[in-house]
Amino acid sequence: MAVTLKGQSAIYEGTSADMKPSDAAKNAIFQELDTGIDYYYDGTDWNEIPSSGGGGGGTGTDNYNELNNKPSINGTTLSGNKSLDNLGIQAKLTFDSTPTEDSKNPVTSGGVYSALAGKQDTISDLSTIRSGAATGASAVQPAAMEAALAQKQDALNSAQLAAVNSGTTADIVSAGTAALIGLVDGGAKNKLSIGIPTSVPTGLSCTRNTDGTYTVSGTLTSANSISFNIGAIEGDLVLSGCPEGGGNDTYLLRITKSGSQVTGSVDTGNGSDVFTMDETGYALNIRFAAGTYTDVVFKPMICTKADWDISQTYQPYAMSNAELTAAIQALQAQLANQ
Structure with missing residues (x-):
């Protein structure tokens, strides 16, 4: 239908499908006959006039989503289908009555209490603690431990002590082994025979x-x-x-x-x-x-x-047995010719 101006009070009528006039006077009223909603003109835009809720107003609405000033939770307006995550609300927790392997559920305080109540809270007798014994084996008693330890050597003998005090190490033993090998094959470990350098840079x-x-x-x-x-x-x-x-x-x-x-x-x-x-x-x-x-x-x-x-x-260079013998013989011959 066509939009009409009622009298001199700047009240327009029309339907929701009609274009509201843009040249209306400020505070003019527009009534939508098909929806019962009234609007007022602020000089720029048409704004819906909230229903007073009393008789004689518009026809109202039975659609919740069309209401103004809808309630909200945690800043989220309650409209449409909202989940607990949307509203920032934790879902109802599922509790286990006892601690359960691989469960991600919390345990009730009574379940925690019962589980802890079954554990030993102090060691009452240290002498009965098993020393590596298998499950179900008898505890090793102090007397038995004392008898077993009495069969062990509690001090080094003189030969062992002398060996320790000598400062012998694995490197020394290895070096000695290498030296013996060198004597067997006729040469020392270090094969590099050098003396005075042939050239030394200035400086x-x-x-x-x-x-x-x-x-x-x-x-x-x-x-x-x-x-x-x-x-x-x-x-x-x-x-x-x-x-x-x-x-x-x-x-x-x-x-x-x-x-x-x-x-x-x-x-x-x-x-x-x-x-x-x-x-x-x-x-x-x-x-x-x-x-x-x-x-x-x-x-x-x-x-x-x-x-x-x-x-x-490191070992210094040393002549082999053959080299040493030849050097001695050469020296002897030199002395004999003097």
Whole structure:
């Protein structure tokens, strides 16, 4: 139907399907005849006039979702189908009457009390505690324990005590084993025979110690090496003797052949990989990066992989029995000719 203006009171009538006038005076009224809802115009929008709930008003509604000012719970308006999660309400809990394996339900306080009441709260007699006994076995009584302990050795005998006091360790035993092996096969563990270095870079000092080790001090402005000429050694070999802190930016030990590094022969503190030597032309290098060094001690050693596996302990070079015998004979001959 057409929208009509009733008299001079600015009251319009129409249906909910009609377009409400946009040029109405402020506070004008619009009555929807099909819904019974009244609206007032605020100068910009048409706003629904709440029903007073008394007689003579609109026809009202039986649809809850069309009500204004609907109630809410925890800030959520009660309209449509709301779940407990939507309303922030915890579902009713299911309680177990006793603690139950793998159950995620809470246990009633009475169930907790009953479960704890069946446990021993203190140890009444320590002497009856089983010492590793199987379930159902008799407890080990103090008298039986005392009798069993009386059969055990309670002190080291003199020979055992002397062995302990000697300071013998697994490394010492391994080193001794390696030395014995060296005597049997005619040579010592350390196969590397070196003396005074053939070259020492300017800025470094290299002192040979009585135990076959070398102490190095000084300053280098660029990388350089202390070198020793050495002969070829047979077998699968391991080079060791670089002190802690070794690396490309400090110092390392290596074997070179005709100036080129032998593959696998670099030691930075934990022993080299296994390498081999086939002919002459070899040298041992103590290589330093640029820097200042104070009393750095090197313990050069080349041993077979088999000896290295027994012990990594440093041993000074020693001549084999055959070499020592030949040296003595040569000395005797020299003295005899004087």
